[in-house]
Amino acid sequence: MNLKSLSGGQYRPLSEEQVKTIHKASLTILEKTGFTFEPGLEDVLDMLKKAGATVDRNNARIYFPRDLVIEQASKAPERVVLFSRDSQNDLDLTEHRVHLGTGGAAIRILDLETGEIRPSTLKDIYQLGRLVDQLDNIHFFLRPCIPTDIPPTAYDVNVFYACLKATGKHVMAGVNDVEGFHKVLDLASLVAGGTEKLQKSPFISVITSFAISPLKLDTQTTLIMQEAVRNRIPVVLSCAPMAGSTSPITMAGTLAQIHAEQLAGITICQLTNPGSPILYGGIPGMANLRTMGYLGGAVECGMMNAAIHQLSNYIKVPNYNSSGLTDSKIPDIQAGWEKAFTSLLAAMAGSNYVHHAAGMLESMISVAYEQFVIDDEIIGMSCKVLKGIDIDTDHLALDVIDSIGPGGNFMTSPHTLEHMRDEYFQGNGITDQKSRQKWEKEGSLNTRERAKKIAQKLLDEEKRSYISEDVDKLIREKYTILL
Numbered sequence: 001m002n003l004k005s006l007s008g009g010q011y012r013p014l015s016e017e018q019v020k021t022i023h024k025a026s027l028t029i030l031e032k033t034g035f036t037f038e039p040g041l042e043d044v045l046d047m048l049k050k051a052g053a054t055v056d057r058n059n060a061r062i063y064f065p066r067d068l069v070i071e072q073a074s075k076a077p078e079r080v081v082l083f084s085r086d087s088q089n090d091l092d093l094t095e096h097r098v099h100l101g102t103g104g105a106a107i108r109i110l111d112l113e114t115g116e117i118r119p120s121t122l123k124d125i126y127q128l129g130r131l132v133d134q135l136d137n138i139h140f141f142l143r144p145c146i147p148t149d150i151p152p153t154a155y156d157v158n159v160f161y162a163c164l165k166a167t168g169k170h171v172m173a174g175v176n177d178v179e180g181f182h183k184v185l186d187l188a189s190l191v192a193g194g195t196e197k198l199q200k201s202p203f204i205s206v207i208t209s210f211a212i213s214p215l216k217l218d219t220q221t222t223l224i225m226q227e228a229v230r231n232r233i234p235v236v237l238s239c240a241p242m243a244g245s246t247s248p249i250t251m252a253g254t255l256a257q258i259h260a261e262q263l264a265g266i267t268i269c270q271l272t273n274p275g276s277p278i279l280y281g282g283i284p285g286m287a288n289l290r291t292m293g294y295l296g297g298a299v300e301c302g303m304m305n306a307a308i309h310q311l312s313n314y315i316k317v318p319n320y321n322s323s324g325l326t327d328s329k330i331p332d333i334q335a336g337w338e339k340a341f342t343s344l345l346a347a348m349a350g351s352n353y354v355h356h357a358a359g360m361l362e363s364m365i366s367v368a369y370e371q372f373v374i375d376d377e378i379i380g381m382s383c384k385v386l387k388g389i390d391i392d393t394d395h396l397a398l399d400v401i402d403s404i405g406p407g408g409n410f411m412t413s414p415h416t417l418e419h420m421r422d423e424y425f426q427g428n429g430i431t432d433q434k435s436r437q438k439w440e441k442e443g444s445l446n447t448r449e450r451a452k453k454i455a456q457k458l459l460d461e462e463k464r465s466y467i468s469e470d471v472d473k474l475i476r477e478k479y480t481i482l483l
Contacts, residue, residue: 008350096350103355129166156180213241296325297338306349
């Protein structure tokens with residue numbers, strides 16, 4: 001069952017009038033309140049001033065005229081395609097087409113064999129990439145954890161190498177600096193067979209958390225963002241304020257601030273390189289006011305992330321947002337309900353690129369191999385909802401009903417055999433639908449135990465490298481690869 005690139009848009013937490021109200025409020029924020037900035041952005045400030053923004057260098061403030069913002073937002077592509085290496089998993093980000101996958105920067109992982117928490121490693125990124133490559137309902141691979149076992153100087157190239165070697169699905173991650181971006185660009189160009197081929201069908205993209213909420217430009221990431229758009233590599237303009245901490249406690253206030261931050265980022269990107277492919281990257285979250293930490297699994301996060309798609313769709317820019325987060329520490333019932341609600345809401349909203357949807361635990365601090373298997377099932381079910389119900393002559397089955405007749409049985413009907421695998425969601429085997437007797441005979445395994453067995457089985461499959469031996473040799477001659 002193909003559950004990729006289906007259309008959402010069935011759930012709209014905001015009315016059309018409310019979307020317009022937030023958009024106008026965001027333009028007012030940019031004109032009246034403006035942005036602050038860190039040192040080191042002189043060229044950006046000059047560019048903005050030349051374009052018509054008011055730049056107060058003494059008080060570190062940028063004021064964006066609404067006409068400038070509206071004009072630059074209109075230059076951003078309405079459709080962005082994030083390519084895969086096998087062309088089977090290309091992501092067509094347009095209108096309400098939905099794709100869900102991995103994400104995050106976890107620093108811990110639940111060991112698949114021991115079940116104990118430990119620091120995540122470069123090998124974990126590779127193994128998780130291999131796992132995701134075989135899970136059909138996870139549509140892309142965004143680096144889900146941080147390798148704590150390698151030096152920062154080796155980080156960027158090794159992370160992208162591990163991802164590109166493990167999976168043919170689209171790969172996304174952040175980089176630490178402009179130099180790191182150029183190394184990754186070179187690495188991906190070697191894999192693609194040249195920079196022009198990579199730019200024509202980009203199978204990598206870069207996350208740039210350019211905005212420190214509230215309303216502040218981060219120097220390093222803004223420069224990375226500009227360098228990526230200059231090189232036609234798709235960029236996510238990520239900002240993730242927490243309601244009650246780095247944005248207003250109200251959902252409306254948080255959405256207005258995020259939209260303002262996104263419009264500022266879009267303006268900078270389109271002034272840097274008009275028409276460059278970008279994703280509107282608002283990720284609204286909530287602060288846990290008891291601990292001042294991040295509250296990942298709240299249903300309001302699902303509501304706000306659904307609203308984010310409406311805001312991005314209003315200005316006709318594809319969006320990146322979030323679902324599948326949980327505050328649970330292990331794959332359990334709490335993780336299940338928190339993930340299911342937020343992923344279903346994001347999918348039904350029509351969000352184009354939904355990261356964090358697979359694997360995350362403990363408010364993004366940790367991941368678990370088995371959780372990816374469970375979340376593959378949740379994502380599949382969410383996308384099945386988008387597929388809807390087919391109503392045509394064959395599916396209405398009037399002839400079949402007539403041929404079976406009153407008091408008959410449809411179990412052995414050819415029509416039943418024809419549609420038994422495509423009408424209903426089949427899943428990856430994680431959902432238990434056996435009788436109690438058979439379940440007990442097979443060990444009375446719970447969901448987590450079944451997921452661990454499936455994950456281990458997939459990882460035991462023969463390893464496939466998505467980087468050829470010749471290219472791998474070239475890469476290793478140029479860079480210190482630690483995998």
